[in-house]
Amino acid sequence: MSIDGPVLSREADNLKRSVMRELLRFAVDPNIISLAGGLPASEFLPLEGLRECLDAVLSRDGPRALQYSPQYPELRAWVADYMGTRGISCAPDEVFITNGNQHGLAILSRLFLDPGQPAVIEEVTFTGIHQITVGRDAAVRTAPTDLDTGVDVEAVEAAFKRHPTPRLAVLITDFHNPLGVSVAGAKRARLAALAAEYGVPLIEDDPYAPLRFRGDALPPIKAYDEAGMVFYLGSFSKMLAPALRLGWLVAREDLMPRITTIRESFDLESSTLYQRAVAEFMSRGMLEPHLQAITSAQRLRCDTMLEALEQQLTDIARWSKPDGGVFVWVSLPEQLDTTQMFQAAIQRQVAYIPGAVFSVDGSTRNAVRLNFSNVKPEAIREGVRRLSEVIRTAL
């Protein structure tokens, strides 16, 4: 009997390489205006600040910063304080440092979701959320998301009510990826109440909240969580730099030993050096000026994109109008297939992410996700102009 190779696990077999990451390969040609990525602007990354903090940590803390060690207490304390400013009252013991929100999603999916069990996600959502449900072979139930007010709460309740009770739900609260919308204030308390009423752990994936450039901040869903059924995920990726690979989760203290054990099975712990450097960055008061610089640049870039869409596509498209974050979602006429249109766009030297990538059933074929954070205003105008030509030719 011939053997072709090792037999793969069901998880490895189910998981597909992210289409989005494949498409991003096309966008590296410097002549292509890429509205495809989700990266923070390279020119605003806190290079000098982090260099100073890394230097200080290495000089002062020496080998301790390079050792295996428990989660850095000062960083957990900073996160607990920061969460307090956002309306979540939690102790440092309820904060767990992760390697970013994707890591938090992976840990919590291992904590709650047995293979084949039901999970509730938004009909259109971040590909990393699809990956954790597909990876766990989940029976996925979906809720639609309104482009002005966020997820449809009645649909969430209907999905929670169905037997058997879902093992988890994942929602994106502020400046949704890919839709750009935030969950309306009035819906947030209701979602926390539904998680408690039906006993469904609700994972609140919220990496973009610090990137608000307009309007008043709203308390997260977790701020209304009296039953300990909401699990908050925050990230330093968008707030500071993705390459730090650091984030946090806020969870009830009684689950911390389980969370710690599951995490240890993946990768033991987060980098002590980077945890200390980030804590140093915060203690030197560097966060606020940094956030001010990136959000004011992003407001300008977002407004430039909204104006360009208004000039180029107002007769045939509708789009979200974000108050923060990095994405605009553009819905185009029904007959358009933006996955098929992608090659023509690359030839015209503009890139986007086709909408079908984000939906469970591929039904959002007539939409695109556009990024404004990592493109200069002039290039945004030109990129939208090229996109409009490609769309009109395809129509």
Ligand SMILES: Cc1ncc(COP(=O)(O)O)c(C=O)c1O
């Ligand atoms: C909604 C959402 N969740 C999670 C992530 C993963 O972020 P991190 O870099 O913190 O792992 C992203 C990254 O783009 C995202 O958009």
